[in-house]
Amino acid sequence: MFLDTFYKIQKYCHHDGSRHSHSPSDSNGGAITTQKSGTREIQVVRRVLDINEKMANQNRTLFAAKGIFVLNVMSSPGSGKTTTLEKTLSQITSEIKSAVIVGDICTTHDADRLAVSGVPVVQINTDEFGGDCHLAAHVIEKAVGGLNLDDIDLLIVENVGNLVCPAEFDIGEDARVVVLSVTEGEDKPVKYPLMFRECEVALLNKVDLLPYLDYDKQKAIDFIHQINPGMPVFEISAKTEEGFKPWVDWLRGKVRQKAESMAHRAESMGQRGKI
Numbered sequence: 308m309f310l311d312t313f314y315k316i317q318k319y320c321h322h323d324g325s326r327h328s329h330s331p332s333d334s335n336g337g338a339i340t341t342q343k344s345g346t347r348e349i350q351v352v353r354r355v356l357d358i359n360e361k362m363a364n365q366n367r368t369l370f371a372a373k374g375i376f377v378l379n380v381m382s383s384p385g386s387g388k389t390t391t392l393e394k395t396l397s398q399i400t401s402e403i404k405s406a407v408i409v410g411d412i413c414t415t416h417d418a419d420r421l422a423v424s425g426v427p428v429v430q431i432n433t434d435e436f437g438g439d440c441h442l443a444a445h446v447i448e449k450a451v452g453g454l455n456l457d458d459i460d461l462l463i464v465e466n467v468g469n470l471v472c473p474a475e476f477d478i479g480e481d482a483r484v485v486v487l488s489v490t491e492g493e494d495k496p497v498k499y500p501l502m503f504r505e506c507e508v509a510l511l512n513k514v515d516l517l518p519y520l521d522y523d524k525q526k527a528i529d530f531i532h533q534i535n536p537g538m539p540v541f542e543i544s545a546k547t548e549e550g551f552k553p554w555v556d557w558l559r560g561k562v563r564q565k566a567e568s569m570a571h572r573a574e575s576m577g578q579r580g581k582i
């Protein structure tokens with residue numbers, strides 16, 4: 308069957324019945340209980356993020372050992388993450404061995420769409436563990452279990468559509484990209500600054516719609532740079548593939564750099580071995 312042949316869908320279930328994403332169980336399977344007082348809440352949230360960071364570093368070490376460049380793609384719902392990835396994959400799969408992990412609260416719609424590219428796709432549905440609104444490092448660690456990491460140079464993670472908390476959760480990625488579409492209004496970078504501060508690159512998507520909108524593109528770019536000076540902003544249309552070359556070239560360069568740094572490390576380890 309097509310689904311079995313071309314991709315794997317995995318659902319990760321919480322068994323402790325915990326509710327929202329930022330409960331402490333989010334990061335360690337329920338070992339810490341939520342505290343009521345404000346100060347304790349802050350301490351517990353800090354601990355959740357510390358535990359997440361440890362897991363993220365483990366993931367990062369694994370990805371580094373395998374020479375895989377990992378990209379975390381984030382945005383509000385509907386900005387065009389999946390469409391951008393569909394088009395990006397169609398341009399790179401002949402030269403870069405890629406795989407995708409996609410997070411959604413419910414459905415396998417995005418995995419269905421991305422699997423058409425022929426790359427391995429793992430869908431994570433967070434509904435069964437409280438409808439988490441972001442992907443955390445431990446979820447990525449489980450998801451990569453469904454992939455052959457020796458056969459991948461690029462792992463793309465499409466995070467859950469949400470412009471807020473995915474930015475707080477390191478998953479062990481090498482780089483983060485935020486997609487902002489022109490239908491969302493110019494001011495999102497200043498309203499949701501963490502996302503724009505934490506990302507390395509912004510994709511300003513749906514530029515094909517500009518003729519139909521009262522959208523001040525320069526104002527949006529200025530707001531992005533107010534939060535993250537010098538951040539590259541690639542203006543694209545995932546529908547028409549306008550503006551894709553600089554974006555895809557950026558991605559190619561990153562994958563190449565990672566492979567080169569791995570080769571360099573292997574070479575220096577080999578030389579050390581000879582001494």
Ligand SMILES: Nc1nc2c(ncn2[C@@H]2O[C@H](COP(=O)(O)OP(=O)(O)OP(=O)(O)O)[C@@H](O)[C@H]2O)c(=O)[nH]1
Binds near residue numbers: 515
């Ligand atoms: N006109 C136009 N429509 C676009 C473009 N990119 C995406 N869309 C449309 O926007 C809608 C949402 O696109 P998706 O790619 O599903 O967005 P997403 O960010 O993956 O959404 P979630 O995964 O639900 O957060 C779809 O109807 C797309 O066809 C674009 O560049 N131009």
Ligand SMILES: [Mg+2]
Binds near residue numbers: 388389390417
């Ligand atoms: Mg999507």
Ligand SMILES: [Zn+2]
Binds near residue numbers: 328329440441472473
């Ligand atoms: Zn969240």
